Amino acid sequence: MTKINSYWLMKSEPDVYSWDDLVAEGEGTWDGVRNYTARLNLRAMQVGDEVFFYHSNIGVEIVGIAVISQEGFQDPTDETGRWTSVKVKPVRKLKRPVTLKEIKADPALAEMELLTKFRLSVSKVTEAEWNHVLALAGG
DNA sequence: GCCAACGTTGGC
DNA sequence: GCCAACGTTGGC
Incomplete structure (x- = not known):
């Protein structure tokens, strides 16, 4: 059985x-x-979906790749039971971080949710965008 | 630290 | 159910 994985981007303030x-x-x-x-x-x-790890505020760049290690469970910090958490594991750091500036400057990435829904902390990345960012990072 | 964007809340 | 006020996010 072939599993089709999705790609995501998660923001975190590095401090x-x-x-x-x-x-x-x-x-x-x-x-x-x-x-x-x-x-x-x-x-x-x-589980198995890959995620770009993005530093907001400081750096303002995609720094690494992580993978979903546990999917959709109730957020342990939430008392109302309404919110969802996932667990992630680091896969590898990008050879070179890809900055927001570069993403904005690249027409191939103009539709990225990172740009179109910039306030969203967890956004979708298409396969084409994923590969393009990897290319910018030098692999 | 400022401010723009935008999601959420609450009064009506 | 509309919409104004408010709060939060995040780039600069």
Whole structure:
């Protein structure tokens, strides 16, 4: 059975939770999301889906690739039971980070949800966009 | 630190 | 159910 994976992008402020924090921890719980659109994405995620790890505020760039290690469970920081978390594991750091500036400057990436829904903390990435960003990162 | 974008809340 | 006020996010 072939499993078709999806691609995502998750934002984190590096002074709160950085790529290095994720690597140090080995596995991170993506909790605290309180936005319905982001929740839709969290619930659509499947184990094995790959995720760009993006640093907002400081750096403002995609720094690494992570993978969903546990899909859709109730957010442990939520008392109402309405919100969803996933767990992620680091896969590898990009050879070279891809900055928001570069993404904005690239016509092939103009439709990325990172740009069109920039306030969304968890967004979708198409396969074409995924491959394009990887190419920019030098593999 | 400022401000624009936009999601959420609550009064009516 | 509309919409104004408010709060939060995130780039600069």
